[in-house]
Amino acid sequence: MSELFIGIDLGGTNIKIGCFDSQLTLLCKTSTPTEADTGPEPVIDKIAQTTEKLLADNNLSYESIEAVAMGSPGQFNFAEGIIISNPNMPLFKNLPLRKMLSDRFEKPAVLENDANAACWGEYTLGAGKGIKDMVFFTLGTGIGGGIITDGKLVHGFADSAAELGHVIIYPDGRLCSCGQKGCVEAYASANSTAKRAAEAIEAGASSSLKKVIEQNSQITSKDVYDHLAAGDDLAKQITDSTAKALAIICINVLHTTEPQRIVFAGGMIAAGDVLLERIKDYFNEYIWTLKKETVEIAFAKLGEDAGIIGAAALAKQLKD
Amino acid sequence: MSELFIGIDLGGTNIKIGCFDSQLTLLCKTSTPTEADTGPEPVIDKIAQTTEKLLADNNLSYESIEAVAMGSPGQFNFAEGIIISNPNMPLFKNLPLRKMLSDRFEKPAVLENDANAACWGEYTLGAGKGIKDMVFFTLGTGIGGGIITDGKLVHGFADSAAELGHVIIYPDGRLCSCGQKGCVEAYASANSTAKRAAEAIEAGASSSLKKVIEQNSQITSKDVYDHLAAGDDLAKQITDSTAKALAIICINVLHTTEPQRIVFAGGMIAAGDVLLERIKDYFNEYIWTLKKETVEIAFAKLGEDAGIIGAAALAKQLKD
Numbered sequence: 001m002s003e004l005f006i007g008i009d010l011g012g013t014n015i016k017i018g019c020f021d022s023q024l025t026l027l028c029k030t031s032t033p034t035e036a037d038t039g040p041e042p043v044i045d046k047i048a049q050t051t052e053k054l055l056a057d058n059n060l061s062y063e064s065i066e067a068v069a070m071g072s073p074g075q076f077n078f079a080e081g082i083i084i085s086n087p088n089m090p091l092f093k094n095l096p097l098r099k100m101l102s103d104r105f106e107k108p109a110v111l112e113n114d115a116n117a118a119c120w121g122e123y124t125l126g127a128g129k130g131i132k133d134m135v136f137f138t139l140g141t142g143i144g145g146g147i148i149t150d151g152k153l154v155h156g157f158a159d160s161a162a163e164l165g166h167v168i169i170y171p172d173g174r175l176c177s178c179g180q181k182g183c184v185e186a187y188a189s190a191n192s193t194a195k196r197a198a199e200a201i202e203a204g205a206s207s208s209l210k211k212v213i214e215q216n217s218q219i220t221s222k223d224v225y226d227h228l229a230a231g232d233d234l235a236k237q238i239t240d241s242t243a244k245a246l247a248i249i250c251i252n253v254l255h256t257t258e259p260q261r262i263v264f265a266g267g268m269i270a271a272g273d274v275l276l277e278r279i280k281d282y283f284n285e286y287i288w289t290l291k292k293e294t295v296e297i298a299f300a301k302l303g304e305d306a307g308i309i310g311a312a313a314l315a316k317q318l319k320d
Numbered sequence: 321m322s323e324l325f326i327g328i329d330l331g332g333t334n335i336k337i338g339c340f341d342s343q344l345t346l347l348c349k350t351s352t353p354t355e356a357d358t359g360p361e362p363v364i365d366k367i368a369q370t371t372e373k374l375l376a377d378n379n380l381s382y383e384s385i386e387a388v389a390m391g392s393p394g395q396f397n398f399a400e401g402i403i404i405s406n407p408n409m410p411l412f413k414n415l416p417l418r419k420m421l422s423d424r425f426e427k428p429a430v431l432e433n434d435a436n437a438a439c440w441g442e443y444t445l446g447a448g449k450g451i452k453d454m455v456f457f458t459l460g461t462g463i464g465g466g467i468i469t470d471g472k473l474v475h476g477f478a479d480s481a482a483e484l485g486h487v488i489i490y491p492d493g494r495l496c497s498c499g500q501k502g503c504v505e506a507y508a509s510a511n512s513t514a515k516r517a518a519e520a521i522e523a524g525a526s527s528s529l530k531k532v533i534e535q536n537s538q539i540t541s542k543d544v545y546d547h548l549a550a551g552d553d554l555a556k557q558i559t560d561s562t563a564k565a566l567a568i569i570c571i572n573v574l575h576t577t578e579p580q581r582i583v584f585a586g587g588m589i590a591a592g593d594v595l596l597e598r599i600k601d602y603f604n605e606y607i608w609t610l611k612k613e614t615v616e617i618a619f620a621k622l623g624e625d626a627g628i629i630g631a632a633a634l635a636k637q638l639k640d
Contacts, residue, residue: 075611098599133477147577149476154469156578157453158614161469163575166608169491171568179609180571248491251500255483255574256467258476288486289499294478 003319004060006051008070009114009314012036012088015043017051018308019060023029024125024316028058029308036089040100048104069110069315070101071117071307073223076159081111110314114307115162118265118300119146121310126301127263135259136300137164137249138193139268142177149257165189169248187245190221190267197224197238207234225271241276242268247282254287254295265300323639324380326371326425327632328390329434331358332408335363337371338628339380344445348378349628356409361422368424389430389635390421391437391627393507396479401431434627435482436473438585438620440464441630446621447583455579456620457484457569458539458586462497463505469577485509489568507565510541510587517544517558527554545591562588563595567602574607574615585620 002021009016011034018029034051036043047070055062074086081098102109112120119128119136128134128148138148145164147154154161165185165289166178173182174192186192198219201210209232212223226237250262269275280297287293321340323395329336331354338349352370356363375382392407401418406532422429432440439448439456448454448468456466465484474481485505486498493502494512506512518539521530529552532543548555570582589595602615607613622629 067565131477143539149469149474149481150472152470154577156469157451161576161578162579166575167572168568168606169488171489171564171606176608180584180606182580244491248488252487252572253576255486256481256573257474258478259481286488286491286500288496 001036002064003066004055004064005312005315006065006068006316007117007259007308007310008047008068008101008305009117009311010034010043010047010070010072011114012073015047015050016304016308017047017054017304018312019058020073020312020316022066022316024309024313026305026309027060028054029305034089036091039091040095040097044097044100044104047101047212051105053218059103060246062164064109065105066123067108067110067315067318068101068105069117069311070097071112071113071114071311071320072097074116074207076111076113077222078111078155078159078279081109083111108315108318110311110318112311115144115160116146116155116233117314118144118306119148119162119273119310120313121302121306121308122263122265122300122308122312123148123312125309126306127298128261131260133257133259134261134263135164135253135257136263136265137246139189139246139264139266141189143189144266147253154257162248164249164253167249167252169245169252184245184249188268190248193221193224193238193242193268194219196241197234200234205234206256208232209234225275227262228271228274239275240269243278244282244286246279247286250279250283250295250297254293259295261296261298263298263300265306269299321382322628323386324375324384325632325635326385326388327437327450327628327629327630327635328364328367328388328421329437329627330354330367330390330392331434334391335367335370336366336624337374338401338625338632339371339375339378340629340636342386342636346625346629347380348443349402349625350374354409356411360415361413364417364420364424367421372423376427378511382441384468385425385427387428387430387635387638388421389432389437389638390417391432391434391631392417393434396431396558398431398475398479401429402639403431407635428635428638430638431630432473432631432634433479435464436466436475437630437631437634438464438622439468439583439624439625440473440618440633441628442531442583443468443630444584444633445629446626448581451580453575453577453579454581454583455484456583456585457566459509459566459584459586461509461511463509464502467573467577474577484543484569484573487569487572489565489572504569508562508569508588513541513544513558513562513588514539516561517554520554520558525554528552530552532622541588542590545595548591548594549592557594559591560598564590564602564606565596566599566605567606570599570603570615571607574613579615581616583620584625585622589619
C-alpha cells in the first residue's frame with residue numbers, strides 16, 4: 001500500500017481535506033463545515049472522521065497515512081505547535097493544536113498558518129515550482145503573505161513574518177482594519193478595491209457601477225472587474241490604483257528578500273490579465289534604473305487547492 | 321600557535337584589515353589607501369602585503385592564518401565568488417575576487433557585500449548578539465541593509481537582497497539617486513537629511529543652519545544634529561521626518577521578515593538618543609494596534625570595526 005499524506009485547510013467557514021500520495025498527487029478531497037463554535041476537540045474529531053470517510057469512499061487505507069498537516073489562520077508558536085489566537089475562532093486559543101491533531105490521527109503532524117501553507121503549495125507544485133526564492137500574496141478579504149528564501153519559509157522571530165498586507169505604502173493614508181494607516185491591504189485587497197469604488201461613487205464619480213449599488217446596496221471586487229471589462233472609466237481608475245499599490249509592494253519585497261518570482265493568489269486574480277499587466281506596467285514605471293530587474297510577477301496556478309497541497313507537502317517533509 | 325582569521329573591509333577610499341583569534345578577539349588592525357585605480361591584482365597584492373606587515377609588527381605568524389574574508393561594495397555572484405560590478409571601482413568588474421583572494425593568501429576565502437559583512441559583525445558580537453532574526457541598516461551617504469532570518473544572511477535570488485535603502489515609503493516622493501521616487505534613502509540617509517535641511521533654508525525657512533551654509537556653502541548631517549542639540553526648530557523638523565521615515569521602514573521590515581531586533585549603524589547614529597527615541601516614538605505611533613510588537617530598535621555597537629569583525633566571523637565559519 002502506498003504512503004498517504006493528509007493536507008488540511010482549516011477555514012473559519014469550511015475545512016478542506018485532501019489525500020495525497022508520496023508524489024503529492026491529489027487522490028481525493030472533500031470539504032465540511034467548520035462549526036468552530038462546537039470547540040476545538042469536536043472540530044479535530046470531525047477532521048479525523050471526515051478523513052476516514054473520504055479514504056473509505058475512495059478505497060484508500062486510513063492505516064497508510066504517514067503524516068498530516070494543517071494550515072489555519074491565527075497567531076502561532078510553531079516551535080511548540082500552539083495556536084495562540086484566531087480572531088474568527090475565539091475557542092481556538094492557547095491550544096496545543098499540533099499535538100491534538102497528531103494524537104487524534106496517531107501520526108506525526110505539522111501546523112502552519114494558512115497563507116504560508118498556500119504559499120508552500122504554490123512553491124511546491126504551482127507558480128513557484130523550480131525556484132528557491134518566492135514571495136506570495138493572497139488578495140482576498142484582506143491580504144496575506146508568505147516568504148520563501150533559499151527554499152525555506154520565513155517564520156520570523158515570533159512566527160508573525162510575512163504579514164505583507166500591512167506593509168505601509170502610503171504613510172498617513174487610508175485607515176486599515178489593523179489600526180495602521182496606508183497599508184497595502186487598505187488599497188489592494190478585494191474588500192478595499194470594492195470599497196474605494198463605492199466611496200468614489202458616493203463622492204459623485206460617474207460610473208456604470210452606480211446601478212450596482214442601487215440594486216445590491218454594495219459593490220464587490222468582481223463588480224469592479226466586470227465593469228472594467230465593459231469599459232467603465234471609474235472601474236479602470238480603481239483597478240489602476242490597486243495595481244499601483246501592488247507594484248509598489250512588489251518593488252519593496254524585491255529590495256528586501258529579493259525573490260525570483262512574486263506570486264499573487266486569492267479572489268482578486270479573477271480580474272485576469274488586465275490586472276496582472278497593469279501591475280507589471282506600474283512595476284516597470286516605479287522600479288529603479290540602476291539595473292534591470294529579472295523578478296517575475298505571476299498569478300497563482302493551484303486555485304483553492306493550494307492550501308491542502310501545501311499542507312500535504314509539509315506533511316511529506318516530515319518523512320523525507 | 322593559535323589560529324588566525326583575517327577580516328577585510330574593502331572600501332572605495334581605504335582598506336581596513338583586522339586579525340582575529342578563534343574567539344574573534346581583535347588582535348590588531350590596520351588601514352591602507354585602496355588606490356582602486358591601480359587595478360584588482362595590485363589591490364589584492366597590497367591587502368596581502370599589508371596583512372603580512374600587520375602580523376609581523378604584532379609578532380603573529382602569517383602561517384597561522386586559517387581563512388580570510390572580505391566585505392566589499394558592489395554587485396556579486398556569491399555562489400561563484402565573483403564581483404560583477406562596483407560603481408566606485410570600475411576596474412573591479414566580472415572578476416573572480418574570492419579565488420584571487422584565496423590564491424594570494426593560499427587560504428580559503430569568503431566574499432560578502434560590505435553591508436552584509438557589517439550586519440554579520442553586529443549580529444555576531446555587537447547589537448545583535450544572542451538573537452537569530454535581525455535587520456540592519458547603515459545610515460551613511462546612502463542607506464544599506466542586511467537581513468538575518470533564523471541565523472542566516474538573506475542573499476536573495478540574484479545576491480541583491482536587503483537593498484533596504486530603496487524600499488519606497490512615499491510613492492511619487494523625492495527622487496532618489498537610484499531612479500526611484502520616495503525611497504527611504506531619499507529621506508533618511510545622512511546626505512538626504514542634510515540636503516532636506518539645505519532645501520528648506522533655500523525655500524526660506526528660518527534656522528540657525530543658515531549661517532552654516534553661508535560659511536561652508538553646504539550643510540552636513542552633523543550640522544543638523546549640532547543645531548538640533550542647540551534647539552533649532554528646522555533641525556528638529558528635519559530630524560523628525562528622518563525619524564518618521566526610519567520608523568515606517570522599521571514597521572515594513574517587521575511585517576516582512578519579523579526580526580527580533582532592528583539595528584541602525586553608520587554616520588547618522590552620531591545624532592544619538594534624540595534620534596533613536598524619535599524613531600521609537602514614530603514606530604509606536606504608526607504600528608498596528610492588533611497586537612503589541614516586541615521588536616527592539618537599537619543602535620549598532622561596533623562602530624567602524626563591524627565590517628572587519630563580520631568578515632572575520634564569516635572566515636571562521638569556514639572552519640567551524
